[in-house]
Amino acid sequence: MLIRCNPLTASSCQDEHRFDLNLGKSGMAANYWASTQRRHWLFTRERLAAIRESFREKDKVAHSQFPLPDQRLLNIYFSQQLNKLGKRMSTRQQALATAQVYIKRYYTKNEIRSTNPYLVLTTAFYLACKMEECPQHIRFVVTEARSLWPGRQILTTTNPFAAAHVPSEFIAPDISKIGECEFSLISEMHSQLIVHHPYRSLSDLQAELTLTSDEVALAWSVINDHYLTDLPLLYPPHVIAIMAIIVAVVFKPSSQTAFHSSPAPIAGAMREGGINIFAALGDKGGAGPPPRIQKLITWLAESEVDIKAVIECTQELVSLYEVWEQYSEKNSKELLGRMIKGKSLDK
Amino acid sequence: MLTGFLRKENLSSRKPAGTGYTSKVRVRDRYHIVGFISSGTYGRVYKAIGKNGQKGEFAIKKFKPDKEGEIIQYTGLSQSAIREMALCSELDHANVVQLAEIILEDKCIFMVFEYTEHDLLQIIHHHTQPQRHPIPASMVRSILFQLLNGLLYLHTNWVLHRDLKPANILVTSSGAIRIGDLGLARLFYKPLNSLFSGDKVVVTIWYRAPELLMGSRHYTPAVDLWAVGCIFAELLSLRPIFKGEEAKMDSKKTVPFQRNQMMKIIDIMGLPNKENWPGIVSMPEFSQLHSLTTSRGPNHFSKSSNLESWYKNCLKTGGYSATSSAGTPGEDGFDLLSRLLEYDPTKRLTAREALEHPYFSNGGPIPANCFDGFEGKYPHRRVTQDDNDIRTGSLSGTKRSGLPDDSLMGRAPKRLKE
Numbered sequence: 001m002l003i004r005c006n007p008l009t010a011s012s013c014q015d016e017h018r019f020d021l022n023l024g025k026s027g028m029a030a031n032y033w034a035s036t037q038r039r040h041w042l043f044t045r046e047r048l049a050a051i052r053e054s055f056r057e058k059d060k061v062a063h064s065q066f067p068l069p070d071q072r073l074l075n076i077y078f079s080q081q082l083n084k085l086g087k088r089m090s091t092r093q094q095a096l097a098t099a100q101v102y103i104k105r106y107y108t109k110n111e112i113r114s115t116n117p118y119l120v121l122t123t124a125f126y127l128a129c130k131m132e133e134c135p136q137h138i139r140f141v142v143t144e145a146r147s148l149w150p151g152r153q154i155l156t157t158t159n160p161f162a163a164a165h166v167p168s169e170f171i172a173p174d175i176s177k178i179g180e181c182e183f184s185l186i187s188e189m190h191s192q193l194i195v196h197h198p199y200r201s202l203s204d205l206q207a208e209l210t211l212t213s214d215e216v217a218l219a220w221s222v223i224n225d226h227y228l229t230d231l232p233l234l235y236p237p238h239v240i241a242i243m244a245i246i247v248a249v250v251f252k253p254s255s256q257t258a259f260h261s262s263p264a265p266i267a268g269a270m271r272e273g274g275i276n277i278f279a280a281l282g283d284k285g286g287a288g289p290p291p292r293i294q295k296l297i298t299w300l301a302e303s304e305v306d307i308k309a310v311i312e313c314t315q316e317l318v319s320l321y322e323v324w325e326q327y328s329e330k331n332s333k334e335l336l337g338r339m340i341k342g343k344s345l346d347k
Numbered sequence: 348m349l350t351g352f353l354r355k356e357n358l359s360s361r362k363p364a365g366t367g368y369t370s371k372v373r374v375r376d377r378y379h380i381v382g383f384i385s386s387g388t389y390g391r392v393y394k395a396i397g398k399n400g401q402k403g404e405f406a407i408k409k410f411k412p413d414k415e416g417e418i419i420q421y422t423g424l425s426q427s428a429i430r431e432m433a434l435c436s437e438l439d440h441a442n443v444v445q446l447a448e449i450i451l452e453d454k455c456i457f458m459v460f461e462y463t464e465h466d467l468l469q470i471i472h473h474h475t476q477p478q479r480h481p482i483p484a485s486m487v488r489s490i491l492f493q494l495l496n497g498l499l500y501l502h503t504n505w506v507l508h509r510d511l512k513p514a515n516i517l518v519t520s521s522g523a524i525r526i527g528d529l530g531l532a533r534l535f536y537k538p539l540n541s542l543f544s545g546d547k548v549v550v551t552i553w554y555r556a557p558e559l560l561m562g563s564r565h566y567t568p569a570v571d572l573w574a575v576g577c578i579f580a581e582l583l584s585l586r587p588i589f590k591g592e593e594a595k596m597d598s599k600k601t602v603p604f605q606r607n608q609m610m611k612i613i614d615i616m617g618l619p620n621k622e623n624w625p626g627i628v629s630m631p632e633f634s635q636l637h638s639l640t641t642s643r644g645p646n647h648f649s650k651s652s653n654l655e656s657w658y659k660n661c662l663k664t665g666g667y668s669a670t671s672s673a674g675t676p677g678e679d680g681f682d683l684l685s686r687l688l689e690y691d692p693t694k695r696l697t698a699r700e701a702l703e704h705p706y707f708s709n710g711g712p713i714p715a716n717c718f719d720g721f722e723g724k725y726p727h728r729r730v731t732q733d734d735n736d737i738r739t740g741s742l743s744g745t746k747r748s749g750l751p752d753d754s755l756m757g758r759a760p761k762r763l764k765e
Contacts, residue, residue: 031437031503031504031505034439034504035437036436036437126423127429130424130426130429131429131430131433133533135426138422138423175421175422175423176420176421176422177421178421178423179420179421179422179423179424179454180367180368180421181368182421182423182424183368183421183451183454184368186424186432186451187368187370187371187451190436190449191432191433191435191436191449192433192436192437193429193432193433193436194433194434194436194437194534200536
């Protein structure tokens, strides 16, 4: 094998690590730059769209027969379901975030209509818990998932497909189903299971940007929300973190619960406010914004952060909050249930 | 061998058609198994050569699945297997073992690594046969430099190895050091649970840092540097410097105070105290240490370190001197060793500091090939033929996710193999 580091002298060899230790201005995660996440799991929007289009092309019948909600609405549903599962077992946020990334990665390799999403969700959760050092016993996960998603409930709806099928369950009692799906997940992800999240960049930047605890809390919840979009597959975690900080500092809603229960007003405010802050970025001499925001703008301008990427992230979030209006848990649940039963994906 | 495969295939219950998992890549299509290398509680390691245009030699680590009855079932992978797979996929450094690929097939995991002909345990052992002859000082220096270089890479990437010992330090036939076996390694940034809660016992006892023996819950990369110090000493003296006996866990799985191991350290390093290790008073096992020392009487243990006399004696009996063919690690070597075997983990050298130590900067360039200028030859890794069937080999033991950890079972069997 190749010797990549030729230790002729101590100093020559240490140069090898200078790149790793170059944390950048804001102390970004040292190891993100060489990570498999950056090398293998960052997509362009075009690439992502092409992948999804190829799924549609492959099975047009299934796509017309089993319509599903907008990907973001489906993500809201998945995220809520994962949260419920996580709450039952008092899991940490980071494991849920990792599970959501696993699900996104998996569905870049597999068309959702060829899977049982409840099985994928449960398995991603089980695997993420191990990876994030809060392991749960497989039997416990199966038991909880079964009681959370009994499957039979779907059959009590007025779903025309349901009657034709024998009552069944989304998650089988047999743990081997989860074990087998775990192989599938790991294999599709090429064992690249370490996920870098924006949470770490946020706490790194907290001191540097003297963020208040309210701002951090709000930025944190914005980061939570970005898992409902394609952003984790499109941008590095520090770009997401900076976007979340901007949203938190510029909009500062009185409480984050208000923010969540009614995302639409904030979407409008963000669009306008976002334009203002980015306009101010281009116009550094202007009288412009209050000092608090000015400080952030100055920092952004001096940092080597890709401003364009940050703007795109903000826009993505704005459109998430707009589409959120249409979200219906019941609708997602029914469409998924119909698909699973109709294609016998629970077998 | 091939017939063995086929026969078993018919017997094993392949999943009925449907949504089941089937590997896209098959181990036996890509590798020819040459023989069996070793086994542990995680499974077995085989030597293999590439097939179908794939060149080179490989070591394939097969993780055993849990058996429930006669038929192997999917039972969920152990956390340590998941960690090792994830970390090895992420890491890429000349002094860390190189992963070729991971194949998930027939409910088993096959981690395919580059093959390494030697390891430090085997090299150390070779120098005790038929009589003791020292490992050349220049070779020790190159080994240590490469080891620290790999460790710096791991620590820079927030990875704690946690199980450094001679058997896990692999050496290629061209003298490159590769840190191996990341089965216990963990990421240490912002751990969700304290690092202590995951697995209570870490690191083979002879290489276990004093803060771990004292029950520390917040351990740091410094634990790996203590192990490097122990390995340095062992390369020079050809035997473990702190060869304690492990106190086994009781039936309640509570971790006992490792009295004997702590005494072995104190015998050479002197008693730790508030002056040389201020944090020691808040260590969970501090009272245990206190009762240990009072029970032996006030003068039983030396207050000051005997490391220097241990070192001088080691050089003398080992035949290290400026005029001998082995050369000598000299005063710089002692200074480095004493800073690695520092009681207080906050004062112990980091990997970076160790690499900048005069031991490396003085005395000229360090060869990338640790065998440079060495006349001797080390035996090849022993590969046996009794179990060539990677898919059917009988697997003993239990998986390594739980306690006690297999690395704590001692390494006597490995010694005997030579």
